[in-house]
Amino acid sequence: MTTIRLTTAQALIRFLKNQYVERDGVETLFFAGMLGIFGHGNVAGIGQALQENPDFKYIMVRNEQAAVHIASGFSKMKNRMQAFACTSSIGPGATNMITGAALATINRLPVLLLPGDIFARRNVAPVLQQLESPNTQDISVNDCFKPVSRYWDRISRPDQLITALPEVMRVLTSPADTGAVTLSLPQDVQAEAYDFPEELFRKRVWHISRPMADREMLARAVQWIKASKRPLIVAGGGVLFSDATRALDIFARQTGIPVGETQAGKGSLPYDHPQCLGAIGATGTLPANRIAHDADLVIGIGTRYSDFTTASKTAFQNPEVKFININLFEMDAFKHSGLPLLADARATLEELVQSVRGCQVTPEYAEEIRNLKEDWEAETDRLYHLDHHPVPGQSEVIGAIWETIGERDVLMSAAGSQPGDLHKLWRAKTPNSYHMEYGYSCMGYEIPASLGVKMADSAREVYVWVGDGTYLMNPTEILTAVQEGIKVNIIVVDNSGFGSIGSLSTSLGSEGFGTRFRRRDPKTGNLDGAKLQVDFAANAASLGAEVFTPGSIAEFKQVLEKTRELDHTSVIVIRTDREVKVPGYESWWDVAVAEVSTMPSVRQAREEYEQHRKDEKYFL
Numbered sequence: 220m221t222t223i224r225l226t227t228a229q230a231l232i233r234f235l236k237n238q239y240v241e242r243d244g245v246e247t248l249f250f251a252g253m254l255g256i257f258g259h260g261n262v263a264g265i266g267q268a269l270q271e272n273p274d275f276k277y278i279m280v281r282n283e284q285a286a287v288h289i290a291s292g293f294s295k296m297k298n299r300m301q302a303f304a305c306t307s308s309i310g311p312g313a314t315n316m317i318t319g320a321a322l323a324t325i326n327r328l329p330v331l332l333l334p335g336d337i338f339a340r341r342n343v344a345p346v347l348q349q350l351e352s353p354n355t356q357d358i359s360v361n362d363c364f365k366p367v368s369r370y371w372d373r374i375s376r377p378d379q380l381i382t383a384l385p386e387v388m389r390v391l392t393s394p395a396d397t398g399a400v401t402l403s404l405p406q407d408v409q410a411e412a413y414d415f416p417e418e419l420f421r422k423r424v425w426h427i428s429r430p431m432a433d434r435e436m437l438a439r440a441v442q443w444i445k446a447s448k449r450p451l452i453v454a455g456g457g458v459l460f461s462d463a464t465r466a467l468d469i470f471a472r473q474t475g476i477p478v479g480e481t482q483a484g485k486g487s488l489p490y491d492h493p494q495c496l497g498a499i500g501a502t503g504t505l506p507a508n509r510i511a512h513d514a515d516l517v518i519g520i521g522t523r524y525s526d527f528t529t530a531s532k533t534a535f536q537n538p539e540v541k542f543i544n545i546n547l548f549e550m551d552a553f554k555h556s557g558l559p560l561l562a563d564a565r566a567t568l569e570e571l572v573q574s575v576r577g578c579q580v581t582p583e584y585a586e587e588i589r590n591l592k593e594d595w596e597a598e599t600d601r602l603y604h605l606d607h608h609p610v611p612g613q614s615e616v617i618g619a620i621w622e623t624i625g626e627r628d629v630l631m632s633a634a635g636s637q638p639g640d641l642h643k644l645w646r647a648k649t650p651n652s653y654h655m656e657y658g659y660s661c662m663g664y665e666i667p668a669s670l671g672v673k674m675a676d677s678a679r680e681v682y683v684w685v686g687d688g689t690y691l692m693n694p695t696e697i698l699t700a701v702q703e704g705i706k707v708n709i710i711v712v713d714n715s716g717f718g719s720i721g722s723l724s725t726s727l728g729s730e731g732f733g734t735r736f737r738r739r740d741p742k743t744g745n746l747d748g749a750k751l752q753v754d755f756a757a758n759a760a761s762l763g764a765e766v767f768t769p770g771s772i773a774e775f776k777q778v779l780e781k782t783r784e785l786d787h788t789s790v791i792v793i794r795t796d797r798e799v800k801v802p803g804y805e806s807w808w809d810v811a812v813a814e815v816s817t818m819p820s821v822r823q824a825r826e827e828y829e830q831h832r833k834d835e836k837y838f839l
C-alpha cells in the first residue's frame with residue numbers, strides 16, 4: 220500500500236477535492252470550497268491545510284452561523300448537487316454554527332461542518348473556551364451538534380478519517396438522508412501527521428440514483444388516481460430537488476389534476492400553468508385551499524406536510540380523503556397513513572404518466588379550477604396595485620418587484636410577514652426563481668444565503684427581501700459580498716418592527732406587545748415611547764453597499780431597474796405601512812392561546828381558537 224504523510228487537516232482537504240457526484244449522466248465536483256472564520260482551534264490545522272491547497276477556495280465570513288447559511292443557500296440553488304464545507308474554531312465559533320446546522324438538516328440541504336474541538340490529548344485541559352464536566356472528559360460543546368446533524372463524528376486520531384469520510388459522503392449525497400454533517404476536529408488532531416493510504420484520495424464519483432417505486436404500490440396508486448373524483452397534487456421541495464418540474468407539468472396537463480405548492484415547492488410549475496393553484500395551506504391561495512378542502516385524494520410529492528402546508532391539519536376536510544406520498548424519505552412517505560411510493564419524484568411521475576393515460580378529471584372539476592384561478596389573478600392584481608398612501612402596503616412592494624425583475628431572477632426570503640405574502644402573491648415563472656427558507660424560517664438566513672445563491676448561479680440576478688427586524692439580526696455578510704465581489708440586490712422593508720409577529724400577537728389578543736421598535740417610556744415603564752429611528756441606509760453604506768431610499772412605489776421601480784445594471788451589491792430601503800395586510804384565504808394556523816387570562820381580548824381569542832381546533836383532523 221502506498222501511503223502519503225499528511226496532517227489530518229491536509230488529508231481531509233485532499234479528500235474533499237476529489238469527491239464528485241453524478242446524476243443523469245452529469246458529473247459535478249461536489250465541494251465548491253470552504254467558508255469560515257479562524258481561531259486558535261482551526262488556524263494551525265485546517266487553516267494551514269487550506270493555505271497549502273490554494274485550488275480549494277477559502278472564503279472568510281463575518282459570522283460562523285452565516286457561513287452555514289451561505290452554504291445552505293448555495294446547495295439549495297444547486298438542487299443539492301454541490302456543497303460547501305464550513306470551518307470554525309472551538310467553543311463559540313463552533314456553537315455559532317448550530318443554528319445553521321438545524322436549518323440545513325430541516326431543509327434537507329447538504330453542508331459539511333468542521334468545528335474545531337478541545338484537545339484530544341487532554342494534558343493541557345481545560346483549554347481556552349472548553350466546557351468542563353464533572354462526570355466525564357468525553358464531552359465538549361460540539362456534542363450539541365448531534366441532534367441537528369444527520370451524521371456526527373469526532374476525529375480523535377488521524378486514521379479515524381479513513382472510515383469517517385466515506386460515511387460523510389454517503390450521507391451528504393443521499394437524497395433521503397442529507398442535511399448537516401458534522402466532523403468534530405480536536406485542535407491537536409488537526410495538526411497531527413499520519414501515513415494515509417494514497418487510495419483514500421483517488422477520484423470518487425457518488426452516483427445519485429432515481430429509485431423506482433415498488434410495483435405493487437404503484438399499481439395500487441394508479442387505481443386510486445383513476446377512482447378519484449377530486450384529486451389534488453401537493454408539490455413540495457422534492458419536486459425541485461429531483462428536477463421533476465417538467466415531468467410534473469406533463470402529468471398535470473395530461474390528467475388535469477391541479478397542483479398546490481408548498482413554500483419549498485413553489486415554482487414547480489409556472490403560475491400561469493392551467494393546473495397551478497399556487498400556494499397551499501395556512502399561507503395559501505383561495506383556489507388551492509378551496510380545492511384542498513374537498514379533495515378525495517392528495518398526491519404529495521416531496522413534501523414533509525408541515526403545519527403550514529396542512530393548515531395545522533385543517534386543510535383537508537373530505538372525510539374520505541386518502542394520501543399517496545411520493546418521497547424518498549420513508550418517514551415522509553408514510554405520513555397521513557398514505558400509500559407510500561418510496562421513490563424518486565421524477566422517475567415516479569414519468570411512470571405514472573404512462574399508467575394513467577386516458578384518465579382525466581371531470582369537465583366540471585376542470586371548470587371549477589379555471590374559474591378559481593381567474594378570480595385569483597384578479598385578486599393578485601388588486602393587491603399589487605393598492606395605491607396606499609402615504610407609504611405603500613407590502614403587497615405593492617411585491618407587485619413592483621414582480622413587474623420589474625426578470626423571469627429567471629431569484630427572489631429570496633425566510634422570516635417575517637413576507638414569506639406568507641410572497642407565498643400567496645408571488646407569480647413564479649421558472650424553477651428555483653422563488654427561494655424561501657421556510658423549514659426553519661430563520662431570521663438572518665437571507666443576506667448570507669443570497670451570497671450562496673449568487674455563487675451557485677451567477678447568471679441570475681438575486682433579490683433578497685429582509686424586514687427591518689431581520690436586517691438588524693444579521694446584516695454583516697454585506698461586507699463578505701464586497702470582499703468577494705459578489706453582487707446581490709438587498710431590499711430592506713422597514714415597517715418599524717416585527718410586523719408579522721405583531722399581527723399574530725394582536726390576532727391572539729395580546730395587542731402586539733413587544734413587537735414595535737419603540738423606546739422605553741419612563742412614565743409607563745413599557746416599550747411604548749418614541750419610535751426608534753434606524754438609518755438602515757447609513758448602516759448598509761458603512762459595510763460597502765451602494766444604497767437607495769425610494770420614497771414611493773414608482774421610485775422603487777426605477778431604483779430596481781438601476782440596481783439591475785450595477786456590478787456590485789446594493790441595498791434599497793423602502794418603508795411600508797404594517798397595518799395594510801394581505802388577507803388569509805380560508806385557512807388557519809394553530810398557535811396556542813392562553814387558556815386562562817385576565818385580559819378579555821385573550822379570552823375572546825381563546826374561544827375562537829377552540830372553535831378552529833375542532834377542524835383539526837387525524838388521518839388514520
Ligand SMILES: Cc1ncc(C[n+]2csc(CCOP(=O)(O)OP(=O)(O)O)c2C)c(N)n1
Binds near residue numbers: 634661686688714718
Ligand atoms: C432567528 C429567529 N428569531 C425569531 C424568529 C421569530 N420571528 C419570525 S418573524 C419575526 C419578526 C421579523 O421582523 P421583520 O424582519 O421586521 O419582518 P416583518 O415581520 O416586520 O415583516 C420574528 C421575531 C425567527 N423566525 N427567527
Ligand SMILES: [Mg+2]
Binds near residue numbers: 686715718
Ligand atoms: Mg419589520
